[in-house]
Amino acid sequence: MRYSFKPYIEPNKSNFEKLFDVFKELILYTSGDVEEALDWLDELNKQYNISDPDYTIDDFVDELKERGFLREEIETPGGTPTRSISEKTERLLRRSAMNKIFGKLKKSRAGNHKTSFNGSSTDESDGTRPYQFGDAIEHIDMQQSMRNAAVRGGLDNPGLLPEDLEVRQSHHQTSVSTVLMIDISHSMILYGEDRITPAKRVALALSELITTRYPKDSLDIIVFGNDAWPVPLKELPYLRVGPYHTNTVAGLQLAMNILGRKRTGNKQIMMITDGKPSCILEPDGSYYKNSMGLDDYIVNKCLHKAAECKKLGIPITTFMIAQDPYLMQFIDSFTSVNGGKALFTGLDGLGEIVFHDYEKNRKNKL
Numbered sequence: 001m002r003y004s005f006k007p008y009i010e011p012n013k014s015n016f017e018k019l020f021d022v023f024k025e026l027i028l029y030t031s032g033d034v035e036e037a038l039d040w041l042d043e044l045n046k047q048y049n050i051s052d053p054d055y056t057i058d059d060f061v062d063e064l065k066e067r068g069f070l071r072e073e074i075e076t077p078g079g080t081p082t083r084s085i086s087e088k089t090e091r092l093l094r095r096s097a098m099n100k101i102f103g104k105l106k107k108s109r110a111g112n113h114k115t116s117f118n119g120s121s122t123d124e125s126d127g128t129r130p131y132q133f134g135d136a137i138e139h140i141d142m143q144q145s146m147r148n149a150a151v152r153g154g155l156d157n158p159g160l161l162p163e164d165l166e167v168r169q170s171h172h173q174t175s176v177s178t179v180l181m182i183d184i185s186h187s188m189i190l191y192g193e194d195r196i197t198p199a200k201r202v203a204l205a206l207s208e209l210i211t212t213r214y215p216k217d218s219l220d221i222i223v224f225g226n227d228a229w230p231v232p233l234k235e236l237p238y239l240r241v242g243p244y245h246t247n248t249v250a251g252l253q254l255a256m257n258i259l260g261r262k263r264t265g266n267k268q269i270m271m272i273t274d275g276k277p278s279c280i281l282e283p284d285g286s287y288y289k290n291s292m293g294l295d296d297y298i299v300n301k302c303l304h305k306a307a308e309c310k311k312l313g314i315p316i317t318t319f320m321i322a323q324d325p326y327l328m329q330f331i332d333s334f335t336s337v338n339g340g341k342a343l344f345t346g347l348d349g350l351g352e353i354v355f356h357d358y359e360k361n362r363k364n365k366l
Contacts, residue, residue, distance in 0.1 A: 015055035016063050022050065023060075024096055027085060028197050032238035034070065034083045085237070093237055097204035098212075101351035131165035139167045175216040176362050177262040179255040180206060182231075183273035184223045184239065185246040195321055195347060196241045199272045202351045203236050206358065214362070220258050224251030226279055226287060230258070245279035245289050249298075252305040252316075259314055267314050268361060269340075270354065274322040276330060277302050294330055306338035316340040317357055321347055 013021075022044060026037035042057045044050060051060070061083075064070035069089045072081040128141045148164040180203055188195040203221050210219045221231045225244025228251040252269070259267045277298050279289045290298065309316055316338045320331050328344060335342040345353050 015051035016060060018050050019045065019057075019060045020064075020069075023064075024089075024093060027089070027093065027237060028200055029194070031240045032085060034085060087234070090234055090237060094204045094208040094233075097201045097351075098208040101201070101205040101355060128166040128168055131162065131167050135167045141166050141168050175218075175264045176214075176266045176268065177218045177220075177259055177264045178206075178210075178267075178358070179220045179222060179258050179269050181228075181251045181255060181269060181271040181273075182221065182223045182239070183246060183271075183275065184225045184241050185244045185275055185278075186241060187246075187275045188241045193347070195274050196239070198321075198347050198350050200236055200239050202272065202354050203231075205351055206354065207233055207236070209355070209358075217362075218262060218264070220255075222251060222254050222258070224248065224254075227281065228254040230254070245287075245291060246273070246275050246277050247279040247281065247287075248273070248277040249280050249301045249305055252302070252309065256305075256309060256312065256314065260312075267312075269309065269314055269316045270319065270358070271316060272319045272321065272350075272354075274320070276327050294326065299330065302334060303337050306334050306340075309340075310338045315361075317361075318342045319350065319354060320344045321350065 019041060023037060023041055026040050027034070030036040030040070038057060038061065041060075045057060061070065065072065068086055069092070070083055071086050072083050074081050128144050131140065131145075144166045145160060145164050148166065149160045152161070152164060153159060182196075182199045182203060184196065188199070207219050207221070210217045221233070221236070222228055223231050223239065224247055225242050226247055228247060231239060248271075251271070255269045259269070276294055278291045278295070279287055280298055280301050282288055288297065306316060316335070317340055318331055318335060320328065320342060322328075323344065323346065331342045331344075341357070343353060343357065
C-alpha cells in the first residue's frame with residue numbers, strides 16, 4: 001500500500017510539531033506499533049527533510065518522552081525497553097481526529113439534541129408564538145406580550161388580554177444511543193487500499209464528538225469479522241484487520257443486544273463495511289463460510305436481522321465503501337428491509353459523511 005504524508009507536513013511549525021503531526025498518522029496506520037511508526041518516520045524524514053538536519057529522530061523520541069506522549073517499560077533487568085504511546089497520546093489522537101473531520105467544536109452545556117418538533121422544553125429557540133391552552137406559564141414572553149397589548153390597546157386602553165400572550169418557542173430534547181459497527185475482515189486491507197485506518201479515524205472522531213458535545217448520547221463501538229465483539233475506546237488506535245470473513249449477522253445481533261440495554265428512545269446502528277457478508281455462526285458452534293459471491297443462506301440471515309432491527313425501531317445506516325454493483329444491490333435490499341439508509345461513500349470524505357449523517361439523525365425523531 002502507498003500513502004502520502006505531504007498533507008500532514010506544515011511549514012512554520014517547530015521540528016517537534018512537524019514530526020509529531022506525521023507520527024500521529026503513522027500510529028493509526030501501524031495500529032499503535034511505536035517502533036514501526038518511528039522507522040517509517042525516519043525514512044520519511046530522510047526523504048522529505050521534515051525537520052532540520054540538527055534535529056534527529058532520537059531527539060524527537062526524547063522530546064516525546066519528556067512531554068509524556070511516550071512511555072518506556074523494561075520487562076526484565078537489562079532487557080530492551082518496550083515503547084508504547086501513553087494515555088495522553090490516545091486522548092490526543094481522538095481530539096486530532098475530531099478536529100480533522102469535524103473542525104474544532106466546543107463542549108455543549110446541555111449535551112442534548114434538538115428535533116424539528118416545537119414544544120415545551122428548557123432549551124429556548126429564537127422566536128415566539130401565540131399562547132395556547134396548556135402552555136407553561138414560565139414560558140410566556142412578557143416583553144413581547146406587553147408589546148402586543150400596547151399595540152392593540154394603545155395608551156387609552158392599557159391592559160393585558162389572553163390574545164396578547166406569546167410564549168417562547170423551544171425544541172424537544174432527545175438523546176441518541178448509537179452503535180458503530182466496523183468491518184475488520186481481511187478485505188479491508190486488500191487490493192492495495194487501506195480501508196481500516198479511515199474507519200478507525202471516524203470512530204475516534206465520533207467518540208470525541210459525542211463525549212465533548214453531546215455527553216447525554218452514548219456510543220458503543222463493535223468490530224466484526226468471523227465473530228463480533230465490543231472495542232473499548234482506548235483500544236481503537238490499536239485495532240487491526242484480521243484474516244477474517246465477514247459475519248454481519250453477529251455484528252447486528254451484538255448491536256441489538258447493546259441497544260436493548262439502553263433506556264433512550266432513539267437508537268441507531270451505523271455500519272462501515274466494504275464487503276459482502278460471507279460468514280455466520282451455526283447453532284452447533286461451527287462456521288458456515290462462503291467468499292464466492294453472495295450466498296443466499298447468509299444473505300437471508302442478514303435480511304432477517306435487518307427486519308428484526310426495524311421491529312425494534314432501530315434504523316441502520318450503512319456506509320458502503322465498495323462500489324461493486326452486486327454488493328450495492330444487496331445493500332439496497334438490506335436497507336429496504338430495515339427502512340434505514342445506505343450511503344455509498346468510498347473512502348474520500350468518509351468522516352465528513354458520517355458526521356453529517358449523525359448530525360442529521362440527531363435532529364430528527366429516529
